[in-house]
Amino acid sequence: xxxxxxxxxxxxxxxxxxxxxxxxxxxxxxxxxxxxxxxxxxxxxxxxxxxxxxxxxxxxxxxxxxxxxxxxxxxxxxxxxxxxxxxxxxxxxxxxxxxxxxxxxxxxxxxxxxx
Amino acid sequence: xxxxxxxxxxxxxxxxxxxxxxxxxxxxxxxxxxxxxxxxxxxxxxxxxxxxxxxxxxxxxxxxxxxxxxxxxxxxxxxxxxxxxxxxxxxxxxxxxxxxxxxxxxxxxxxxxx
Numbered sequence: 001x002x003x004x005x006x007x008x009x010x011x012x013x014x015x016x017x018x019x020x021x022x023x024x025x026x027x028x029x030x031x032x033x034x035x036x037x038x039x040x041x042x043x044x045x046x047x048x049x050x051x052x053x054x055x056x057x058x059x060x061x062x063x064x065x066x067x068x069x070x071x072x073x074x075x076x077x078x079x080x081x082x083x084x085x086x087x088x089x090x091x092x093x094x095x096x097x098x099x100x101x102x103x104x105x106x107x108x109x110x111x112x113x114x115x
Numbered sequence: 116x117x118x119x120x121x122x123x124x125x126x127x128x129x130x131x132x133x134x135x136x137x138x139x140x141x142x143x144x145x146x147x148x149x150x151x152x153x154x155x156x157x158x159x160x161x162x163x164x165x166x167x168x169x170x171x172x173x174x175x176x177x178x179x180x181x182x183x184x185x186x187x188x189x190x191x192x193x194x195x196x197x198x199x200x201x202x203x204x205x206x207x208x209x210x211x212x213x214x215x216x217x218x219x220x221x222x223x224x225x226x227x228x229x
Contacts, residue, residue, distance in 0.1 A: 003157075035219070042121075042221035043159070058216065090158050091136060103149050103161030104217070 003027070004107035006091050012113045013081050019024055021076040021110050023091030032074040032092045033058075033065060033104065036087040043090065088112075097104045118142050119207050120181035129228050134192040136223050138205035143186065145207040149217060150190045151177060153202045162203075163190070195227045 007022045025032065034046040035058075046056030050067040063085060065077045074093075078085055088111050092104035120139045127132045136150075146167045153160035165172040165179045165188070168174040172179050173178045178191045192199055 033216075040221060042119075043206075043219035045216060045218070048216055059218070092158075100145060101149070101164040101166060103164060104159075105153070106151075106158030106160070108156070108158050 004091055004105055006089075006107035006110050008110060009108070010111040010113075012115060013078075015082055015114055016080050019078045019081055021078075021089055021091075021112070023074045023076065023107060024072050025074075025091075025093045025105070026072065027093060027095075027105065028071060029093035029095050030071070032068065033092045033094075034064070034074070034076045035090045036060065036106070037090060037109075038087050046076065046089075050078070051057065062073060081112075083114045086112060086114045116174050117221070119205060121203075123223050124221070125224040127226045127228060128195045130197060131194045134190075134195045134199065134227065136190040136192075136203050136205075136225065138188045138190075138220055140186050140188075140207050141179045142207070142209055143183075144209040146172045147208045148179070148181060148188050148219075150177075151204045151206065151219075153201075153204065153222070159204060161186040166198060172200070185210055192225075195225075197227050197229050200225055200227045 004025045026069045030051045033048045035043040044060045048065040049055045052071045088109045091107040094104045127190040144194050149164045152162050153159040163177050181188045202222045204218045204219050204222045208217045
């Protein structure tokens, strides 16, 4: 089934540890995104990539990094996790130019708890 | 600074009646607007969209209305069904073609009572 796969589904992480959240899509979408969802704050954009080889910062990029070595994969790395990064993380993708109104396809999310 | 606001955190509606979910935005440069539905433990799913050149878009039971002068959009669900119970997010984009970044509201939890 075409879509986005996120791994792990959930994780408890000690503060200070490094963690990479994985995201893979099989739809050949050009653009990919990472959002975090927090109660009362909705979905906030962390980083995005318009096409393989390019990345950009979203609303809340601090403490996170991304890479886009190919079209399908868009990992999100927390270099040194802090408790405020406890959240549900969603990866998303979209087709690209001219598709503003078709929306994103979201993954099922990764629930991360930093203790 | 919340550019996209959903001021009602929750809404309860009787089955068969109309559900109206509201969204306000502050940036007059927003050109494209989307609504997403989210069930627990799942990712958001795209529901309906509208561009600023229109004031209404309809898809089955779902209609989105856009009032640019008031910087307000709303989602109408008629008739509401128990399966519509979910969290609804509105999202807006002000980026020119090529970046596709949407800013999301905080969500409204809709409960449709049987």
